[in-house]
Amino acid sequence: xxxxxxxxxxxxxxxxxxxxxxxxxxxxxxxxxxxxxxxxxxxxxxxxxxxxxxxxxxxxxxxxxxxxxxxxxxxxxxxxxxxxxxxxxxxxxxxxxxxxxxxxxxxxxxxxxxxxxxxxxxxxxxxxxxxxxxxxxxxxxxxxxxxxxxxxxxxxxxxxxxxxxxxxxxxxxxxxxxxxxxxxxxxxxxxxxxxxxxxxxxxxxxxxxxxxxxxxxxxxxxxxxxxxxxxxxxxxxxxxxxxxxxxxxxxxxxxxxxxxxxxxxxxxxxxxxxxxxxxxxxxxxxxxxxxxxxxxxxxxxxxxxxxxxxxxxxxx
Amino acid sequence: xxxxxxxxxxxxxxxxxxxxxxxxxxxxxxxxxxxxxxxxxxxxxxxxxxxxxxxxxxxxxxxxxxxxxxxxxxxxxxxxxxxxxxxxxxxxxxxxxxxxxxxxxxxxxxxxxxxxxxxxxxxxxxxxxxxxxxxxxxxxxxxxxxxxxxxxxxxxxxxxxxxxxxxxxxxxxxxxxxxxxxxxxxxxxxxxxxxxxxxxxxxxxxxxxxxxxxxxxxxxxxxxxxxxxxxxxxxxxxxxxxxxxxxxxxxxxxxxxxxxxxxxxxxxxxxxxxxxxxxxxxxxxxxxxxxxxxxxxxxxxxxxxxxxxxxxxxxxxxxxxxxxxxxxxxxxxxxxxxxxxxxxx
Numbered sequence: 001x002x003x004x005x006x007x008x009x010x011x012x013x014x015x016x017x018x019x020x021x022x023x024x025x026x027x028x029x030x031x032x033x034x035x036x037x038x039x040x041x042x043x044x045x046x047x048x049x050x051x052x053x054x055x056x057x058x059x060x061x062x063x064x065x066x067x068x069x070x071x072x073x074x075x076x077x078x079x080x081x082x083x084x085x086x087x088x089x090x091x092x093x094x095x096x097x098x099x100x101x102x103x104x105x106x107x108x109x110x111x112x113x114x115x116x117x118x119x120x121x122x123x124x125x126x127x128x129x130x131x132x133x134x135x136x137x138x139x140x141x142x143x144x145x146x147x148x149x150x151x152x153x154x155x156x157x158x159x160x161x162x163x164x165x166x167x168x169x170x171x172x173x174x175x176x177x178x179x180x181x182x183x184x185x186x187x188x189x190x191x192x193x194x195x196x197x198x199x200x201x202x203x204x205x206x207x208x209x210x211x212x213x214x215x216x217x218x219x220x221x222x223x224x225x226x227x228x229x230x231x232x233x234x235x236x237x238x239x240x241x242x243x244x245x246x247x248x249x250x251x252x253x254x255x256x257x258x259x260x261x262x263x264x265x266x267x268x269x270x271x272x273x274x275x276x277x278x279x280x281x282x283x284x285x286x287x288x289x290x291x292x293x294x295x296x297x298x299x300x301x302x303x304x305x306x307x308x309x310x311x312x313x314x315x316x
Numbered sequence: 317x318x319x320x321x322x323x324x325x326x327x328x329x330x331x332x333x334x335x336x337x338x339x340x341x342x343x344x345x346x347x348x349x350x351x352x353x354x355x356x357x358x359x360x361x362x363x364x365x366x367x368x369x370x371x372x373x374x375x376x377x378x379x380x381x382x383x384x385x386x387x388x389x390x391x392x393x394x395x396x397x398x399x400x401x402x403x404x405x406x407x408x409x410x411x412x413x414x415x416x417x418x419x420x421x422x423x424x425x426x427x428x429x430x431x432x433x434x435x436x437x438x439x440x441x442x443x444x445x446x447x448x449x450x451x452x453x454x455x456x457x458x459x460x461x462x463x464x465x466x467x468x469x470x471x472x473x474x475x476x477x478x479x480x481x482x483x484x485x486x487x488x489x490x491x492x493x494x495x496x497x498x499x500x501x502x503x504x505x506x507x508x509x510x511x512x513x514x515x516x517x518x519x520x521x522x523x524x525x526x527x528x529x530x531x532x533x534x535x536x537x538x539x540x541x542x543x544x545x546x547x548x549x550x551x552x553x554x555x556x557x558x559x560x561x562x563x564x565x566x567x568x569x570x571x572x573x574x575x576x577x578x579x580x581x582x583x584x585x586x587x588x589x590x591x592x593x594x595x596x597x598x599x600x601x602x603x604x605x606x607x608x609x610x611x612x613x614x615x616x617x618x619x620x621x622x623x624x625x626x627x628x629x630x631x632x633x634x635x636x637x638x639x640x641x642x643x644x645x646x647x648x649x650x651x652x653x654x655x656x657x658x659x660x661x
Contacts, residue, residue, distance in 0.1 A: 040452050106638045114451075115398070116641035119594040122587055123633025130627035243583075247463075254456060285471045292460035299453055300445055 010158035020272020021171035025226035026249035042121035045246020051227025054088035092224025257305025379507035387561025393599035396534030401462030409566020435563025480577025597643030
């Protein structure tokens, strides 16, 4: 039972960390919005899904790569990857702002119950994923291979592949930039002020609507970057991948303590590792069950997540 | 002011009901029940559904949705706990029916109590540890529970995994009334009876101690606790009663559908039922009934735009929530206060 885990421990660990970093970026979308609005941005999974299509469209339609063409090399490779990343981030960012504008803004101005907001979010998720389903005729879409999956070195019997290395390093850089943005910039300060006390922040002259839009935008950018890495590693996307990835990322956010950006980092990486180890030990089909059971246990015994706010007093 | 009252169906209905004496009330209720019972005969009118058979649509989704929405309303509407895993109880009921129906000689009505009991046990087992959590955290734990139930069923051999269980027996005939696949009127009447029983149960409970406790918990759990309401106990009761209704709906669904598979019990069902509750008006029985009827019926009615119907569905949810955030028929209390103030002024 544990043979696979022991034999392939290091290669599992590396793919787990890479998956974990994708989760980290998606869960930033959940955690930032939650921090500011105390609300699950249910549509974040679909924002991620739209982000993945950004990369596919860039590779396939903008640079005319096909399944048969040679992978890019050298400077061109960097250029293509960077533009795919930027397109994915832009699409996801715009979608996130659009979601906020259409589904949340009016309800927030009315100050109505949280359930109405949740249903509105569910409605916009269904709409977003259905639009993509109609556009792709319900089929999975493969992405042409732009980045050749070179094996760089071998460490303790594990192959270190180029795409996982790029994912881990680039995702860490993006995370670091966002974290600095929240910590140091003027806007980041405003975001943190609103998440601490909305009324007081307003009285201090913070433009609430602009803060909220920025929060959605930044969360969307991170989620879109996750979409790019997902396509680079798995070379495939579909209109309904949002759900599984979104659920896992949300679990990661809760694991680390939702509303807490560093928490999202540790939550994402530990969830990625956990998922990979669990599927090695129990088989892939029990992966999701293990994740949820761990989530329930964490909430029961350490209810504020590993790094989070006090859940028991969270506004219901 | 006057014109607005014509549109305010809920207050109009309430005033008629309050002004009526006992005989009149019985007459109104009986007329309404008879009208609903005659619905399966209206298949030729504008109500007809283009592709699916009309009386089948009335049973599932419409009837079962109303039943489940009423059950979920006990949890979400009455006591204010967000449950995103309601489909688990539906699945437990359905699998109880399928397994016991194919392995033992019992019929649907004899299995019904087992289905309800298993769902209630699951409700207690889930409720005891998790109901200390609140708000979004409770939502995510219940969501996880729903997914766990589905994945366990999907990956186990006793449930035949993704192949599902076929040849679930139909309910036995009741006198001259026969249960048939191509004519589901009798199924519809059974669902209506179950809905009426559920409504009766909720109305009785609402005016008694549990109903008051749920109301207190929904408004402010801490205050309720300080006032001596045993909140955990009543929260578990509300969870368990909701589970019981879900289990009953599951038993009936399996027996009607003759075949069940894990793919019928995805998170989407939980979300859809929750949408029914919120769309119609959280906490108000009639609102929930209206909401579930519309959301169950709409996708089948607009099948002629077949491919885009879920897109329309999502858009409708967003639009209605934006313009009527309390649902189509919101609960009474708050608005009544406003009306009174206007009268005084």
